[in-house]
Amino acid sequence: MPSPNPRTLLLDSFRAAVAASDPARILPGHLPQPPRGRTLVVGGGKAAASMAAAVEAHWPSDAPLSGLVVTRYRHGLPTRRIEVVEASHPLPDGRGQAAALRMLDLARTLGPDDLLLALISGGGSSLLAAPVDGVTLKELRQVTKALLGAGATIHDINTVRKHLTRVSAGQLARAASPDGHGAAVQARILSDVVGDDPSDIASGPCAPDATTCADALERLARFGIVPPPSVRAHLERCVAGVEPDTPKPGDSCFERVENRVVANARTGLDAAARHFEAHGIRALVLSDSVSGDAQAVARQHAALVRASARRGPLALLSGGETTVTLRPQHGRGGRNAEFLLALALALGDTPAWALAADTDGIDGSEDNAGALLAPDTLARAAALGIDAARSLAEHDSYGFFAALGDLIVTGPTRTNVNDYRAVLLGLA
Incomplete structure (x- = not known):
């Protein structure tokens, strides 16, 4: 039986979380x-x-x-x-x-x-x-x-x-x-x-x-x-x-x-966990109440990914709401895209797929719900001449993922149970 496509798995898990909260x-x-x-x-x-x-x-x-x-x-x-x-x-x-x-x-x-x-x-x-x-x-x-x-x-x-x-x-x-x-x-x-x-x-x-x-x-x-x-x-x-x-x-x-x-957030997380498990992937709901600075939360998730890297295939799920403290001059991007960009940099060479999106379909004030992270995200960005660390420092996560074609755009979902994050390990 062929391995499920990680990108499709993540996107479908988000759809399952949103549908459960309709x-x-x-x-x-x-x-x-x-x-x-x-x-x-x-x-x-x-x-x-x-x-x-x-x-x-x-x-x-x-x-x-x-x-x-x-x-x-x-x-x-x-x-x-x-x-x-x-x-x-x-x-x-x-x-x-x-x-x-x-x-x-x-x-x-x-x-x-x-x-x-x-x-x-x-x-x-x-x-x-x-x-x-x-x-x-x-x-x-x-x-x-x-x-x-x-x-x-x-x-x-x-x-x-x-x-x-x-x-x-x-x-x-x-x-x-x-x-x-x-x-x-x-x-x-x-x-x-x-x-x-x-x-x-x-x-x-x-x-x-x-x-x-x-x-x-x-x-x-x-x-x-x-x-x-x-x-x-x-x-x-x-x-x-x-x-x-x-x-x-x-x-x-x-x-x-x-x-x-x-x-609430747990409603969507439980539905997403069932989605992963139906595809033979163990799912662990870390928390439905994660809060704090998006970059700090990303570093915490990266530490969990490194500790769990050999336990795959595994989906690590979390909900809640992070925050972003903006500089006076800043680019575009919401807290979910910022979380993913910070996660990519914190993971370095540790391979992982991830998705972070707001269940209402709007990440901050932009037109995307969130974004997708792949094991080759940083390499693809470098090939395009995009400095990931600079994008993060300038809070330009929207521009970063838009250039890679990895924004998630759903339009209004007409529900709202906070953010949804999924990190997928052990799949190529």
Whole structure:
């Protein structure tokens, strides 16, 4: 029997991971029963349109259903009863802001017999970003961009954004049931964050917020970010008690709220492991919660590859989300392509195949999901006159893999369960 093609194996494993996280497959088994009153569907994220379509396909035709969700440009789908708005990510725009404000107004019309069904997925923090009074959308974008460029983790970024926006940090749930006697709130969540904490996913529109405005100020200081005066003034007024903080654990507004994670990084990793094992390759899931600098994570993976090189054929799988701290002048590329380029250099002469991609189909802000690494990647680059070490230093991983024809371009997958990494050993 011929050995399976490593490139095909890796690409098919990624497709298996994405397919396992498709809302059309996952969400129907987690839908609540229709209430006595009406059901309002709201939400945001890169999977929002596919989640809305899944609700429509499985909601009783005679039960009231309406709503509004916002997703990233080009991630929309046709729907009949739930409106889908497309907006900007990772930096917010006016379309997302307007949609977020409409959702709050709609939620406030609900009564005790009604249901707010919130469809939450990664990307919702930016897509539902309606700034607080006194802070402009431009200023919110400025702070978000600075945090992204400083290598802040998603938890750090959300700690700041929660206190500068109106929907996040439990404020959507509070709009539906300010005193705990309003509408029931059921949130269905696709997790794209390490740890699957509902308060971190899309900044937790229906989850209690354990962070404070003081924490937000501390994060800005930690990453050396000088915010616009209006941002600092708002956070300082909040610390002083002049402005209200976000609803905290134990607040009565959460008495009728359920936050349920229906898919996460492990969902995709387990499906990929089954794919490899069906082809006779042992699969080891290292972790579904890898975080940290992409280059440092690559060096750790390289050490594992060298230690496991004689145990092949073997697939080493991991999920989670790394970060990249950019230089003032930098090239193009997301965290997955950067991980692969750093892995290639760390492996040196150790042969391995690898794939790293984001399950949402977008690596950072580029048009690729990720890239592929082959045992001859560095040799092919050298033959083209490309200096791999320089490309990495300049954060130009996109240009590096584009020149080799090894970018993975899927287009929008309309799901989002974080990054997927696979390293394949023992195959030629």
